[in-house]
Amino acid sequence: MASTKQERKNYQPVLCEGVTGTLMNGRTESLADYRSRGGYDAIRKCLDLGEDKVLEVVKEANVRGRGGAGFPAGTKWSFIPRNRDKPHYICVNADESEPGTFSNRPVLEQRPHLLLEGCLIAAYATLAEHVYIYIRKEYYEATEMIKAAIDEAYQAEFLGKNLFGSGFNCDVYVHNGAGAYICGEETALIESLEGKRGYPRIRPPFPAIQGLYQCPTVVNNVETLAIMPEIFRRGLAWYNAMGTEGNPGMTVYSISGHVRKPGNYELPLGVTMRELIYDYAGGIRDNNKFKAVYPGGSSVPLLFEEDLDVPMDFDEPKKIGTYLGSTGIIVMDDTTCLVWQALNLMHFYWEESCGQCTPCREGTNWMYKILTRLENGEGRQGDIELLESITGNIVGRSICALGEFSTGSLSRTLPKFREEFQAHIDRCGCPFEKDYTKFN
Amino acid sequence: MPEIVIANNLVANALYQRHRGCIDALAKNYPDRRSMLLPVLWMIQEEDGWISEDIMSEAAEICDCTTAQVMEVVSFYVMYNREPVGKYVLGICATLPCALCGSDGLFDYLQEKLGIGWDETTEDGLFTIQRRECLGACSEAPVMLVNTALESKLKRVMVDRILEECRAGDRKPSFGGRNGTS
Numbered sequence: 001m002a003s004t005k006q007e008r009k010n011y012q013p014v015l016c017e018g019v020t021g022t023l024m025n026g027r028t029e030s031l032a033d034y035r036s037r038g039g040y041d042a043i044r045k046c047l048d049l050g051e052d053k054v055l056e057v058v059k060e061a062n063v064r065g066r067g068g069a070g071f072p073a074g075t076k077w078s079f080i081p082r083n084r085d086k087p088h089y090i091c092v093n094a095d096e097s098e099p100g101t102f103s104n105r106p107v108l109e110q111r112p113h114l115l116l117e118g119c120l121i122a123a124y125a126t127l128a129e130h131v132y133i134y135i136r137k138e139y140y141e142a143t144e145m146i147k148a149a150i151d152e153a154y155q156a157e158f159l160g161k162n163l164f165g166s167g168f169n170c171d172v173y174v175h176n177g178a179g180a181y182i183c184g185e186e187t188a189l190i191e192s193l194e195g196k197r198g199y200p201r202i203r204p205p206f207p208a209i210q211g212l213y214q215c216p217t218v219v220n221n222v223e224t225l226a227i228m229p230e231i232f233r234r235g236l237a238w239y240n241a242m243g244t245e246g247n248p249g250m251t252v253y254s255i256s257g258h259v260r261k262p263g264n265y266e267l268p269l270g271v272t273m274r275e276l277i278y279d280y281a282g283g284i285r286d287n288n289k290f291k292a293v294y295p296g297g298s299s300v301p302l303l304f305e306e307d308l309d310v311p312m313d314f315d316e317p318k319k320i321g322t323y324l325g326s327t328g329i330i331v332m333d334d335t336t337c338l339v340w341q342a343l344n345l346m347h348f349y350w351e352e353s354c355g356q357c358t359p360c361r362e363g364t365n366w367m368y369k370i371l372t373r374l375e376n377g378e379g380r381q382g383d384i385e386l387l388e389s390i391t392g393n394i395v396g397r398s399i400c401a402l403g404e405f406s407t408g409s410l411s412r413t414l415p416k417f418r419e420e421f422q423a424h425i426d427r428c429g430c431p432f433e434k435d436y437t438k439f440n
Numbered sequence: 441m442p443e444i445v446i447a448n449n450l451v452a453n454a455l456y457q458r459h460r461g462c463i464d465a466l467a468k469n470y471p472d473r474r475s476m477l478l479p480v481l482w483m484i485q486e487e488d489g490w491i492s493e494d495i496m497s498e499a500a501e502i503c504d505c506t507t508a509q510v511m512e513v514v515s516f517y518v519m520y521n522r523e524p525v526g527k528y529v530l531g532i533c534a535t536l537p538c539a540l541c542g543s544d545g546l547f548d549y550l551q552e553k554l555g556i557g558w559d560e561t562t563e564d565g566l567f568t569i570q571r572r573e574c575l576g577a578c579s580e581a582p583v584m585l586v587n588t589a590l591e592s593k594l595k596r597v598m599v600d601r602i603l604e605e606c607r608a609g610d611r612k613p614s615f616g617g618r619n620g621t622s
Binding site: 021087097098102104137175176177180194198213256257262263294298336341345348352354437438439440 | 509544575
């Protein structure tokens with residue numbers, strides 16, 4: 001059942017219920033407040049249903065992972081062996097580092113108990129007793145709020161041993177990163193938890209079989225887990241009534257860049273980019289015109305004017321060669337230089353590449369150098385062909401997706417805006433004023 | 441979870457002795473000592489502001505790995521400082537959403553006011569400017585971290601005020617010094 005435009009307008013936030021803005025300007029929801037909203041009743045329901053039934057419900061709900069890949073969470077959980085031969089682990093991916101994405105931050109800072117209850121449900125369903133919440137170090141308030149909530153939960157005996165007299169044990173620990181985007185990749189996150197460099201692992205074996213400490217592990221995004229208590233509180237029918245075919249439920253779209261009202265917008269899946277930019281984010285700033293937008297964080301190809309009516313769910317964008325990704329929407333107006341934006345992002349991917357794979361390590365380096373030359377007026381004829389050649393040689397040729405992500409700023413851009421790149425070469429420099437780089 | 445027993449030969453490990461309570465508690469969180477490495481490095485940096493090679497050896501002993509393995513980690517994660525830093529570390533977000541809202545100009549402004557560039561410290565030891573990648577607060581761009589405090593929707597007057605507050609000592613410094621607290 002697909003949500004209509006009107007249903008989307010009428011939608012009331014659930015994950016972000018009571019959340020104030022992006023940053024923690026308001027109160028953080030206490031244990032008592034969370035309980036008054038039905039908090040920690042969902043895990044009790046799950047304990048009554050039993051581990052197998054809980055897993056079945058989550059599979060039926062078809063919760064697509066919210067970290068960027070959209071892989072169904074229930075399917076991921078079902079890969080965990082249904083025995084207790086080895087300890088099982090849940091790792092919460094709170095590394096949120098995808099440029100333009102800030103939808104986990106408010107949940108971590110303002111609704112920590114919602115996340116904790118989601119962790120309990122995931123642990124129960126996958127026969128795990130230990131949860132590690134991997135939070136990026138830069139999220140200082142989030143770390144404090146999560147730690148405080150964990151203390152509250154232990155005190156109230158909602159974490160620890162024999163929860164609610166059921167025999168279910170669950171311990172939760174916080175572990176901070178140290179400034180590495182790649183540690184948001186699930187196997188790099190595991191390596192980092194083990195005290196090593198964040199080098200992604202070759203798969204198979206997959207984390208569900210050999211993950212953290214070579215034991216069965218599930219790594220899930222904060223939002224994916226935060227949805228779980230709501231499904232058990234409000235029911236499958238509620239969740240499935242929203243969204244689009246194969247993409248039920250809601251997500252938090254983060255919008256930034258050249259819009260009047262940047263921020264987080266929790267909406268049913270399938271809202272179009274046109275609605276997001278014009279109906280929710282106030283349209284383009286300063287009466288400028290729209291030029292391009294990253295739909296899913298900066299790691300996916302750009303959308304242009306003719307793509308604005310594509311529903312933003314996990315499946316539709318693939319038909320035009322891009323992805324929903326992390327729903328980190330970065331809007332650029334017509335004062336933006338597309339070479340400049342590619343250069344900005346290429347610095348990011350070059351810096352963040354872990355260095356294991358030659359196509360990514362060397363490719364991002366070369367693309368960064370070429371784009372620097374183009375933007376600084378030293379572009380050479382043949383540079384565009386070189387960029388195309390490099391992007392073609394990175395995709396599919398590295399252990400993880402970062403290599404492919406680095407081409408997101410170029411892959412749909414070069415075919416459509418080739419003349420902008422050519423102009424940088426022919427005119428020996430950037431023809432744009434770039435007023436947006438000024439700081440007042 | 442089987443508890444790790446920290447080896448008795450850490451009697452001579454000054455880092456362990458200074459933070460014994462914290463490290464013993466940390467050891468209970470993991471079935472493997474090497475997992476303690478990132479948190480232990482943060483303990484060191486919160487004390488000294490940076491991580492020297494000497495102290496890396498002490499960390500290696502606590503975490504049951506080699507000094508080279510500690511060096512691998514310190515050199516990989518950009519937030520660990522390998523040189524001393526100023527009392528106030530200004531972490532400017534340089535990634536696209538902030539760059540679309542003036543972060544290039546913010547860096548230029550700070551460079552002009554403080555006379556330093558990326559990864560440099562002012563002569564009075566007060567300020568270090570560091571580059572950060574997307575800090576996850578893009579709707580409030582441009583943003584920067586002043587030590588652990590996120591300052592957002594920045595304007596020149598706000599930056600001026602922040603620098604004044606730092607100079608007046610009204611903000612928490614980036615590291616605490618060795619005064620025995622942990």
